[in-house]
Amino acid sequence: MSDPYAHRRASAEVTVIDEHGAAQPHAELVVEQTRHDFAFGCIGFDLIDHANGTADESRLADDWLELFTLAVLPFYWGDFEPQRGKPDTARLQQAARWFRDRKVRVKGHPLVWHTVKAAWLDSLPTHEVERLVRERVRREAADFAGLIDEWDAINEVVIMPDFVNEPDGVPNAISRLARTLGRVEMVRLAVDEARSADATVRVLLNDFDLSADYERLIAEVLDAGVHLDAIGVQTHMHQGFRGEQLLDIADRFGRLGLPVHFTETTILSGDLMPPDIVDLNDYTPAEWPSTAEGEERQAHELKQHYRMLVGHPAVESITYWGITDRGAWLGAPVGLVRADGSRKPGYDALARLIRDEWWLSPREMRTDDAGRIRIEGFAGDYRLSMMDARGELALPRGSSASVVALAGP
Numbered sequence: 001m002s003d004p005y006a007h008r009r010a011s012a013e014v015t016v017i018d019e020h021g022a023a024q025p026h027a028e029l030v031v032e033q034t035r036h037d038f039a040f041g042c043i044g045f046d047l048i049d050h051a052n053g054t055a056d057e058s059r060l061a062d063d064w065l066e067l068f069t070l071a072v073l074p075f076y077w078g079d080f081e082p083q084r085g086k087p088d089t090a091r092l093q094q095a096a097r098w099f100r101d102r103k104v105r106v107k108g109h110p111l112v113w114h115t116v117k118a119a120w121l122d123s124l125p126t127h128e129v130e131r132l133v134r135e136r137v138r139r140e141a142a143d144f145a146g147l148i149d150e151w152d153a154i155n156e157v158v159i160m161p162d163f164v165n166e167p168d169g170v171p172n173a174i175s176r177l178a179r180t181l182g183r184v185e186m187v188r189l190a191v192d193e194a195r196s197a198d199a200t201v202r203v204l205l206n207d208f209d210l211s212a213d214y215e216r217l218i219a220e221v222l223d224a225g226v227h228l229d230a231i232g233v234q235t236h237m238h239q240g241f242r243g244e245q246l247l248d249i250a251d252r253f254g255r256l257g258l259p260v261h262f263t264e265t266t267i268l269s270g271d272l273m274p275p276d277i278v279d280l281n282d283y284t285p286a287e288w289p290s291t292a293e294g295e296e297r298q299a300h301e302l303k304q305h306y307r308m309l310v311g312h313p314a315v316e317s318i319t320y321w322g323i324t325d326r327g328a329w330l331g332a333p334v335g336l337v338r339a340d341g342s343r344k345p346g347y348d349a350l351a352r353l354i355r356d357e358w359w360l361s362p363r364e365m366r367t368d369d370a371g372r373i374r375i376e377g378f379a380g381d382y383r384l385s386m387m388d389a390r391g392e393l394a395l396p397r398g399s400s401a402s403v404v405a406l407a408g409p
Contacts, residue, residue, distance in 0.1 A: 004311040005358070008038060010379040010395045012402050016371050018389070019407040023371030027386055029406075031373070033360040035103060035381035037397070038310060039261075040354055041070030041319030044099060044106075046327065048073070051098030052091055059341055064323050067336075067347070067354055071099040072107045072319055073148070075140060076116035084120050089143050096147035107319075108148045109263075110155035110206065111137045112190045114163045114174040121173040122166075126180050129173045134193050141197035150202035152232060152263065154190035157183050158209040158217060183217055188226045195227075206232030206263050210249055218256050230316060231256060232263035238273040238280055238332055241301040246308055254314025261317040262309055269298035269344055270333035280330060290325060290333035290344065299345035302336075306353055 003009070016024045047064060049055035073092055074080070081087040096106045112133060121129055141151065154160075161178040164171050171179065178186045191203050205221070207214050210233055218231060231253050235242065242249075246262075253260045269290040277283045309315045322328045325335035336347040355361070360377035367373050375382060375395065382393040389406035 004307075005378070007313045007397070008310065008358075008378050009376065010397050010399070011374065011376040012393070012395055012400045013372055013374050014384075014393060015401075015403045016367050016373065016384065016386075016391075017403060017405050019405060021405070024367055024386070024406070025369050025371045027367045027371065029365055029367070029373075029384050029386040030362050031360070031365050031375055032362040032383050032385075033377055033380055034383050034392075036069055036354075036359065037379040038358075039070040039105065039317035039319075040068050041072060041107065041317055042068040042323050043074075043319070043321055044071035044095065045074055046322075046324055047071075047098070048091065048095045051095040060324060060337070063337055063343065063347070065102055065104070067323075067351060068104070068320075070105045070107060070317065070319065072109050075108045075110060076113065077118045077121075077136065078116045081118055081136075084118070087139075093144065093147060096144060100147060105149045106147060108140065108144060108151045110152040111140060111194060112153065112174065112186070113155040114160050114172055114178070115156070115165070117172055117174050124173065126173075126176055129177050130181070130189075133174070133177065134189060137190055137193035138197040141194040141201060145198040145201070148201065150204065150229065151194055152206040153194050153203040154187055155206050156208060157187060157205065158207055158211075158213050160186065184220050184224050184226070187217075187221045188224065191226050191228065202229035204228065204230045204232045204261060204263070206234065208234040208236070208264075210234075210253075215252060215256065218253075218258075222256070228258055230259040230261045232261045234264040235262055236264055236266045236280060236321065236329075237301075238266060238268060238283075238330070238334075239275050239277065240272050241267060241304070243304065244308075246305065247312060250309065250312045250314050254312070259316035260312075260314045261319070262315065263317075263319050264321045265305065265318060266321045266329070266332065266334040267298050267301050267305065267346070268333055269294040269335075269346065273332075283330065285331075288331050288333055290335075290338060294333065295344045295346065299349040302346045303349050303353065306350065310358065 047061055050057035099106050163175045194203050250260050273283050322335050324337050325333050326339040328334050337343050358378055365373050379397045384391045384404050386406050391404040391406045393404050
């Protein structure tokens, strides 16, 4: 039987040396994985106050860090800078540092979006809106350079020029700008301004519209010479698990030649949203509880979801949209832990996959006569420890020969 994760695996013949360069034959050491190349992400919104020391969410933080290796922080302009000139920079910088100190990669979401926008922008003329949007993108990319590894540079561009949310039907400032510039140039604006402030950051498009319209937009953006690092696809499954459709999504967007990131995944542990709801925001039940039956279903679907997508060669990242039911988007029971902090079966199911099946736990090994060992596991970063000495090893996909120097603390 073929290995569905063979494309994720790596191996290396490693020569272990001491700080003086001498090989270490017959040495006993411990090898453990410290990072996975595949990004297991989750929003980190619930831990921002904890990271800033203004709330104690230690239990939730432990649960979060046990599963995830990529944290998404919120940069919705209307919340980030509700009063012009007073952005929430310092608080989110501290949150980003907190995650990075724990070896977690950080993503910002989003730099440009027509929803949760800054209301003070709407009354300004379009040329002024463009100037301020460009400044906003450069400011955030510069202020978080070295803290944020990747950005959703622009969110939901397919609908952006046509979106209206004011009672009189007048487009908000971002949609108005998108109508003026066009979709491709809006993407160029967001991507180029972000890279002008941080040349090393990765940038994505992100959208819930997974139709041919999104595929065409991405193709047009690439044909126009705009450089993207990955394609973001949202899969909020409030109306039911999509099953094999997920593989079709990965196939379709993978054919565009870029890594595919499943950026916003939700799977319910309660009653499903009725199928006739077109805009998920229109469904607002008074209560939406998690149920025992729903939690068992969620656990099963989580395993299917992650197994299918980790097994797909085009997929590079999966981000779950909320570890807890407390404060979840639309009040839906999507969390892996309940509002009271207790774990659902889905949490344990995902932990077994990520930490037991797809992660190399600490393992004792002994070098041969030449001081060599062979390490095999999922691509990522590894730590080798011997007594009080330790060394780090990056293990990319495929096979390689490496030398690791073990030095004291």
